Amino acid sequence: MQGIAVPISVVPGNSPIHRINPLPKMAWMVGVLVISFVTRNPVILGGVFLLGLLFVTIAQIWPSYLRVVMILFPISLTLILLQSIAPAFPQPWSPIVDVGPFTIWQEGIYSGLSLLLRIMCMTTFAMVMIMTSHPSDIFASMQKIGLPYTMNFILTMTLQLIPILQSEFNTVLKAQKSRGLKGTGFAAILPSMVPVFVGAIERVQQLSISLESRAFGSTGKKTSYRQVQFGLKDALVMAAGMAFSCIMSYWLLTDPTLDWSRTLTFSPAFALTLFFGAGIGFLLFVVLALRLVLTA
Amino acid sequence: MASKAKTRAVRIPLTYVVALVPVAAALNIVGGTIRSALQLPIFLDMIGTAVTAIVLGPWWGALVGAITNIVNSFISGPISLPFAVVNVVGALVWGYGHRWGWGKTNVGFFLLNILVAFLCSVTAVPIYVFIFGGATGHFSDVMTAAFLAMGQNLIVSVFSSNILVSLADKIISGYVALAIIEALPANLTQNLQLPKAEGLNRIILPVVGVVIGVAVMLVAIAVAN
Numbered sequence: 001m002q003g004i005a006v007p008i009s010v011v012p013g014n015s016p017i018h019r020i021n022p023l024p025k026m027a028w029m030v031g032v033l034v035i036s037f038v039t040r041n042p043v044i045l046g047g048v049f050l051l052g053l054l055f056v057t058i059a060q061i062w063p064s065y066l067r068v069v070m071i072l073f074p075i076s077l078t079l080i081l082l083q084s085i086a087p088a089f090p091q092p093w094s095p096i097v098d099v100g101p102f103t104i105w106q107e108g109i110y111s112g113l114s115l116l117l118r119i120m121c122m123t124t125f126a127m128v129m130i131m132t133s134h135p136s137d138i139f140a141s142m143q144k145i146g147l148p149y150t151m152n153f154i155l156t157m158t159l160q161l162i163p164i165l166q167s168e169f170n171t172v173l174k175a176q177k178s179r180g181l182k183g184t185g186f187a188a189i190l191p192s193m194v195p196v197f198v199g200a201i202e203r204v205q206q207l208s209i210s211l212e213s214r215a216f217g218s219t220g221k222k223t224s225y226r227q228v229q230f231g232l233k234d235a236l237v238m239a240a241g242m243a244f245s246c247i248m249s250y251w252l253l254t255d256p257t258l259d260w261s262r263t264l265t266f267s268p269a270f271a272l273t274l275f276f277g278a279g280i281g282f283l284l285f286v287v288l289a290l291r292l293v294l295t296a
Numbered sequence: 297m298a299s300k301a302k303t304r305a306v307r308i309p310l311t312y313v314v315a316l317v318p319v320a321a322a323l324n325i326v327g328g329t330i331r332s333a334l335q336l337p338i339f340l341d342m343i344g345t346a347v348t349a350i351v352l353g354p355w356w357g358a359l360v361g362a363i364t365n366i367v368n369s370f371i372s373g374p375i376s377l378p379f380a381v382v383n384v385v386g387a388l389v390w391g392y393g394h395r396w397g398w399g400k401t402n403v404g405f406f407l408l409n410i411l412v413a414f415l416c417s418v419t420a421v422p423i424y425v426f427i428f429g430g431a432t433g434h435f436s437d438v439m440t441a442a443f444l445a446m447g448q449n450l451i452v453s454v455f456s457s458n459i460l461v462s463l464a465d466k467i468i469s470g471y472v473a474l475a476i477i478e479a480l481p482a483n484l485t486q487n488l489q490l491p492k493a494e495g496l497n498r499i500i501l502p503v504v505g506v507v508i509g510v511a512v513m514l515v516a517i518a519v520a521n
Binding site for chain 2 (some may be wrong): 009015068071072074075076077078079081082083085086087088101102111112115116119122123125126127128135138150153154155157158159161162163164165169170173183184185186187188189190192193196197198200201203204205207208211212214217283285290
């Protein structure tokens with residue numbers, strides 16, 4: 001999962017969400033993160049997820065957002081499947097139905113749905129923030145709230161280097177293939193990776209000299225080429241996000257009736273449909289992955 | 297040891313380190329692309345971390361690990377963010393392991409990579425279980441289901457499947473890092489005592505042996521329980 005590389009970037013636009021400063025959007029993102037971990041109630045999480053989808057609609061980023069959802073599809077299937085038979089939930093568990101060596105548990109279905117909705121909530125609000133804010137604006141805003149400029153430089157530089165290194169890797173791989181190297185499998189790792197990294201180190205030396213010549217690390221007030229405004233509208237959106245997060249968290253923490261983990265029941269038909277649907281989808285994914293590995 | 301570390305820090309200017317960290321983090325992220333292009337069943341997302349931890353020191357490696365997952369969350373979504381801890385742990389083990397002289401010989405370096413794999417799995421499993429319900433979206437989930445069917449609980453099952461992938465990934469990443477370090481400019485690597493980089497063809501057989509051995513041991517434990 002750590003290796004997934006999906007080119008997510010800002011989606012150009014002029015929607016009301018695009019025009020908001022990145023900081024209020026970050027406040028909403030962090031607020032939803034807190035809410036998602038405070039509760040496991042699927043209806044509350046579903047409501048927050050729908051609110052996120054409303055923001056996706058307002059921002060007009062559906063095509064890019066759906067690409068991310070497609071990437072999350074395999075993990076969603078395995079999450080439902082594994083949780084149904086082994087809930088990450090305190091025992092005792094109530095059985096719904098037996099399937100071969102496995103038992104599908106009420107708490108498993110509940111846990112699977114709530115964990116899935118939690119991931120979808122966090123991803124949706126994060127995507128709204130990332131896809132409607134230019135990375136430079138995000139880092140400029142973070143510098144305003146105290147992020148050290150050295151860290152800011154490192155983060156920005158990393159983002160800028162990724163497409164360059166990807167392009168260099170493709171060039172090196174094509175060059176090696178043209179010399180008869182096998183383009184897949186373990187044997188191709190060293191001939192394709194070492195030249196890319198060593199080339200990058202040469203760039204580091206040039207960059208280092210360039211930074212030295214511009215007095216990087218000197219004391220004094222730092223200025224930024226990119227200016228990000230923070231107006232009254234941004235302050236109101238930020239306050240709304242913080243209020244939403246605080247009120248919801250307080251309500252969820254203090255109302256014990258919102259814990260439906262022991263009271264919500266699922267029918268055997270629903271449990272079996274969910275289990276086999278996720279299982280078949282997961283097996284198809286595994287077969288596709290194995291085919292890729294075996295043909296390498 | 298401390299004086300040696302101090303000498304190295306003085307020799308490498310801050311601007312060089314500030315320029316090297318993004319390159320290593322970007323290489324970690326591009327590792328995902330390389331894995332897809334070469335159709336490999338491992339992650340390859342900690343090679344830059346290993347290089348930095350060994351060459352510059354464990355905490356610079358930890359910074360690379362954290363930056364990798366922070367920036368990756370801007371590229372592939374926030375699900376990679378919690379795994380920053382795993383990347384940091386890997387950097388600290390590689391960095392301190394090398395500093396304490398565990399990776400001077402070929403056998404020592406091989407065992408150091410196994411230790412990295414073990415500690416990375418120990419760190420990753422609670423994240424997988426409590427945030428992602430044990431799912432990884434990787435085909436190792438089949439192994440998790442198999443261990444569950446043998447009667448193991450979720451944490452043990454996820455650890456059992458994760459350690460197999462992690463062993464292969466971290467050993468190969470360690471040796472790729474070794475090959476990269478060997479190709480770096482001499483002023484960066486003159487103080488380092490490391491074994492000579494082997495071709496990956498010579499490493500694959502021991503890796504397969506270790507993975508199969510651990511798999512057999514895990515299955516035996518599951519059956520015995």
